[in-house]
Amino acid sequence: MKELNTNTKNKPTPVDEEKRDFLFITTAGLAIAGGGAFAWSMIDTMNPSKDVLALSTTEVDLSPLEEGQSLTVMWRGKPIFIRHRSESEISSADNVSVDDLPHKETDESRVKNPKWLVVVGVCSHLGCVPLGQKVGDTKGEYGGWFCPCHGSHYDTSGRIRKGPAPLNLEIPPYEFVSDDIIRIG
Amino acid sequence: MNNQENKQTGITGWIDKRLPVFTFINHNLRDYPTPKNLNYFWNFGSLAGITLVIMIVTGILLAMQYTANTDIAFDSVERIMRDVNNGWLLRYIHMNGASMFFIIVYIHIFRGLYYGSYKYPREILWMLGVVILLLMMATAFMGYVLPWGQMSFWGATVITNLFSAFPVIGDYIVTFLWGGFSVDNPTLSRFFVLHYLLPFAIVGVVALHLVALHQFGSNNPTGLDVKSSGDTIPFHPYYTVKDYFGLGVFLIIYAALVFFAPNFLGHPDNYIPANPLQTPAHIVPEWYFLPFYAILRAVPDKLTGVLLMFAAVLVLFLLPWLDKHKVRSATFRPFYKQFYWLFFINAIVLGWVGAMPAEGVYVLIARIASVYYFSFFLIIMPLLSRFEKVGELPSSISAAVLSKKFDKDTNESYAK
Numbered sequence: 001m002k003e004l005n006t007n008t009k010n011k012p013t014p015v016d017e018e019k020r021d022f023l024f025i026t027t028a029g030l031a032i033a034g035g036g037a038f039a040w041s042m043i044d045t046m047n048p049s050k051d052v053l054a055l056s057t058t059e060v061d062l063s064p065l066e067e068g069q070s071l072t073v074m075w076r077g078k079p080i081f082i083r084h085r086s087e088s089e090i091s092s093a094d095n096v097s098v099d100d101l102p103h104k105e106t107d108e109s110r111v112k113n114p115k116w117l118v119v120v121g122v123c124s125h126l127g128c129v130p131l132g133q134k135v136g137d138t139k140g141e142y143g144g145w146f147c148p149c150h151g152s153h154y155d156t157s158g159r160i161r162k163g164p165a166p167l168n169l170e171i172p173p174y175e176f177v178s179d180d181i182i183r184i185g
Numbered sequence: 186m187n188n189q190e191n192k193q194t195g196i197t198g199w200i201d202k203r204l205p206v207f208t209f210i211n212h213n214l215r216d217y218p219t220p221k222n223l224n225y226f227w228n229f230g231s232l233a234g235i236t237l238v239i240m241i242v243t244g245i246l247l248a249m250q251y252t253a254n255t256d257i258a259f260d261s262v263e264r265i266m267r268d269v270n271n272g273w274l275l276r277y278i279h280m281n282g283a284s285m286f287f288i289i290v291y292i293h294i295f296r297g298l299y300y301g302s303y304k305y306p307r308e309i310l311w312m313l314g315v316v317i318l319l320l321m322m323a324t325a326f327m328g329y330v331l332p333w334g335q336m337s338f339w340g341a342t343v344i345t346n347l348f349s350a351f352p353v354i355g356d357y358i359v360t361f362l363w364g365g366f367s368v369d370n371p372t373l374s375r376f377f378v379l380h381y382l383l384p385f386a387i388v389g390v391v392a393l394h395l396v397a398l399h400q401f402g403s404n405n406p407t408g409l410d411v412k413s414s415g416d417t418i419p420f421h422p423y424y425t426v427k428d429y430f431g432l433g434v435f436l437i438i439y440a441a442l443v444f445f446a447p448n449f450l451g452h453p454d455n456y457i458p459a460n461p462l463q464t465p466a467h468i469v470p471e472w473y474f475l476p477f478y479a480i481l482r483a484v485p486d487k488l489t490g491v492l493l494m495f496a497a498v499l500v501l502f503l504l505p506w507l508d509k510h511k512v513r514s515a516t517f518r519p520f521y522k523q524f525y526w527l528f529f530i531n532a533i534v535l536g537w538v539g540a541m542p543a544e545g546v547y548v549l550i551a552r553i554a555s556v557y558y559f560s561f562f563l564i565i566m567p568l569l570s571r572f573e574k575v576g577e578l579p580s581s582i583s584a585a586v587l588s589k590k591f592d593k594d595t596n597e598s599y600a601k
Contacts, residue, residue, distance in 0.1 A: 041271045051267040
């Protein structure tokens with residue numbers, strides 16, 4: 001009885017290091033993989049849900065818009081500026097040396113049909129909505145849009161010309177479904 | 186804190202000297218001396234803590250998608266189920282998490298009841314646990330109202346109406362709870378706020394529960410006090426590994442419920458939008474309230490029924506003074522052990538009749554079971570404290586462990 005007790009005390013079973021490493025690595029590995037999968041599926045719930053994604057296209061009928069008029073529509077919670085440009089606005093946008101621009105883009109590359117300019121109406125500086133859509137709005141020094149927050153001037157192609165904004169107004173993905181209808185998104 | 190324990194160097198040492206977090210962790214999760222004979226029933230404390238964290242994390246994520254307004258609450262839950270990425274998983278984890286939390290906590294309580302964990306010097310530890318149970322019940326009840334289905338609405342109506350049993354002030358209390366003249370939008374919106382708030386109150390009480398626990402350390406299956414360092418082993422790695430293994434088993438069961446039978450413990454009626462004009466034919470609370478619901482229904486008088494139902498939980502506060510027997514563990518108490526198991530079966534019977542219609546033989550069973558429920562605490566416990574004789578106890582935890590081990594080989598008790 002006593003002997004048995006001292007025996008177990010004095011002769012500890014040798015540790016199989018390799019077996020321990022294997023157990024440790026597989027256990028930790030599985031825990032990390034499982035925890036990671038769980039964490040991702042939970043974090044993913046904060047990404048846009050299906051009903052939000054379903055709102056990500058907007059169709060717009062351009063036919064009521066006369067030359068020189070503008071229209072603002074909502075797409076993904078943001079304003080989209082659509083301007084039916086006049087000949088003089090198109091030519092003033094075209095007759096600019098691209099090299100002089102802060103963000104070098106030709107007018108041609110920013111439109112599908114030169115008559116229609118479609119841009120996201122969010123200033124590339126800090127996200128304000130520039131003025132210039134409504135009659136009576138100041139359109140800035142270049143006849144396009146003017147952001148009242150920090151004084152950025154955009155031209156008739158929605159390009160940044162003066163002020164702190166680094167980039168031109170973004171062009172949303174869109175296509176002409178027919179001559180008069182575009183689908184944004 | 187002791188400076189001599191601060192042996193770390195480098196960045197951890199620098200931080201630890203100023204804010205002894207590492208010493209704290211070392212103290213409470215690593216070196217922490219723990220009785221060496223804890224069985225798997227001692228896993229349930231850490232499991233409850235982990236479940237609380239799961240509930241809070243999933244709850245916060247759900248709250249980002251849920252809208253507490255009677256017009257859209259039901260639809261917003263359906264949106265979570267259909268449109269939100271993994272929303273079904275998020276909701277099912279939270280929904281079944283409530284059930285798992287109660288299973289764990291009930292086992293934790295029955296563990297304490299069997300091994301006398303509420304006795305000197307752990308009375309406050311036990312009472313803090315009862316506070317946690319009460320907070321959990323309030324939180325679970327209010328959470329069940331949020332989906333604004335039929336069971337939500339009528340559950341809220343029935344439970345808030347319990348307070349109308351109080352004479353004179355009853356109706357005022359109920360109107361106050363509702364924020365109106367029926368369960369309606371003000372009720373839903375305050376329940377949502379409180380359902381979000383109370384879990385953090387639970388976290389606070391859990392912290393106190395742990396402080397009280399670590400004052401004297403865990404009880405153990407023999408109920409004997411720790412007498413020497415030979416009776417204990419460090420928490421890490423022995424109990425971290427044991428808890429980790431138990432967590433794995435628990436998560437398998439939990440996941441099986443979430444993935445294969447997510448609505449097994451719920452009621453289909455709660456997928457019908459709330460209708461204030463139509464009560465469901467068969468209205469029962471969630472399973473974890475059934476024993477108390479059975480006590481409520483067993484009493485033919487409204488006020489007495491309500492008071493007894495509250496008393497059924499509140500009596501737990503008095504446990505350390507109702508059972509003053511000097512032996513903690515039921516292992517060494519031949520009579521208490523039998524009454525204990527009868528009480529356990531009785532609790533399950535109460536839960537079962539709580540789910541049955543309140544008529545015929547079920548009422549009789551509920552009454553007998555209710556009488557035993559209170560007799561166990563108020564009559565049997567005090568009497569056993571005085572008259573129950575126990576045999577000789579092992580001299581220490583080590584002696585008890587070793588005697589168990591060698592009894593088989595030698596038929597000779599090492600303990601005595």
